[in-house]
Amino acid sequence: METKVLLPTEDNIKLAAEYIRVGELCGMPTETVYGLAANAFDQVAVEKTFEAKGRPQDNPLIVHISEISEISDVAVDIPQLSYRLAKAFWPGPLTMILKKSPKIPMCVTAGMDTVAVRMPKHKVARDFIKACGVPITAPSANLSGKPSPTSADVVYDDLNGKIPVILDGGVCEYGVESTVVLINDNNHLTLLRPGAITVDMLKTVAANVTVDRGVLSEIKDNERALSPGMKHKHYSPNTHVVILDCDFNSFKAYVESRTNERAGAMVFDGEEELLSVPCVTFGAKDDPYAQAKLLFHSLRTLDTLNVDTVYSRNPDSEGIGLAIYNRLLRAAGFEVIKL
Ligand code: TXA
Ligand code: MG
Numbered sequence: 001m002e003t004k005v006l007l008p009t010e011d012n013i014k015l016a017a018e019y020i021r022v023g024e025l026c027g028m029p030t031e032t033v034y035g036l037a038a039n040a041f042d043q044v045a046v047e048k049t050f051e052a053k054g055r056p057q058d059n060p061l062i063v064h065i066s067e068i069s070e071i072s073d074v075a076v077d078i079p080q081l082s083y084r085l086a087k088a089f090w091p092g093p094l095t096m097i098l099k100k101s102p103k104i105p106m107c108v109t110a111g112m113d114t115v116a117v118r119m120p121k122h123k124v125a126r127d128f129i130k131a132c133g134v135p136i137t138a139p140s141a142n143l144s145g146k147p148s149p150t151s152a153d154v155v156y157d158d159l160n161g162k163i164p165v166i167l168d169g170g171v172c173e174y175g176v177e178s179t180v181v182l183i184n185d186n187n188h189l190t191l192l193r194p195g196a197i198t199v200d201m202l203k204t205v206a207a208n209v210t211v212d213r214g215v216l217s218e219i220k221d222n223e224r225a226l227s228p229g230m231k232h233k234h235y236s237p238n239t240h241v242v243i244l245d246c247d248f249n250s251f252k253a254y255v256e257s258r259t260n261e262r263a264g265a266m267v268f269d270g271e272e273e274l275l276s277v278p279c280v281t282f283g284a285k286d287d288p289y290a291q292a293k294l295l296f297h298s299l300r301t302l303d304t305l306n307v308d309t310v311y312s313r314n315p316d317s318e319g320i321g322l323a324i325y326n327r328l329l330r331a332a333g334f335e336v337i338k339l
Helices: 010-021 043-053 068-074 080-089 123-132 152-159 199-203 248-256 288-305 321-331
Strands: 004-006 026-028 035-039 062-064 094-100 114-118 165-167 179-185 188-193 208-211 240-245 263-267 279-281 309-312 336-338
Touching: 004 010, 004 152, 010 026, 010 035, 010 123, 010 165, 026 123, 026 152, 035 043, 035 123, 068 080, 068 094, 068 114, 080 094, 080 179, 080 199, 152 165, 152 288, 188 199, 199 208, 240 248, 240 321, 248 263, 248 309, 263 288, 279 288, 288 321
Parallel strands: 004 165, 026 165, 062 114, 094 179, 188 208, 240 309, 240 336, 263 279, 263 309
Antiparallel strands: 026 035, 094 114, 179 188
């Protein structure tokens, strides 16, 4: 199968929706990362998603809708806080874990009785979901374990030959996946995955927001994760990545002293000019939005540096920075050296 990459004209969106109607998959742009779309009511189509990505069967998918009213097609017993969150942050990069409707096949939720729901903001995603006429499952459209795709060409690199069509909606606005929250009661949320909807933003709607310990620390094999995705290997370049927690001068001294290995560096814009090792950059030091947008692209690019280990600068973990740090920690297999 040759994968077609289509510009998102009205006709092409209709054509892509036709593939979904016959049980096929489609690469879809969103404001976070590209998703791999399937009809959420079609068990066979959803199973194809797991196969195309090489995704572990125990990792559930997010169901995407195009209007708030569609929430009741996928979830039941919806708490009042969900509607307050939807009003504040939908359409946008927020995913809520709700009680699953029996209409959603078990393979979508990996056997759990909850379902993840999100209403994306990207116009192409919304027009496409509307044209499909059904809720759409969409995990990030990368091979499982690799950094998520923030442009259509990366989806093509990973999934060419495995899916019939990709809608090319340009580079994603945020570059990190949606914030995922669990609703404990009408005032209390647990943050399972940080994203562009930050803890401070969530606190404007819910009085209590707890950051799950899986956000910043490793969940061991024998421990239960509130979000199965926390346990899986993620965002991993082939190159070994280590985060150095220190200022730039200590970073430079450490990296340049590693003469017994081929060392590279992932640094903030401009710092590459001050280092003698091969570098990739991931945005300006004081611009977390630029860092978020570039992170996955930079993680993929560092495999072209042809080095053994890439040492990364440590981003600020405030606001959207928590999402950047969370992804980078996983890319580094939680290896952080404090200097
Ligand atoms: O921004 C996004 O959310 C992107 C775009 C395409 O919308 N999608 C995305 O999907 O990141 P995926 O499959 O790569 O990540 C979904 C995450 C996983 O960590 C999964 O374990 C978690 O959501 N998840 C899904 N259903 C869940 C559930 N019922 N309970 C807890 N976690 C769940
Ligand atoms: Mg993913």
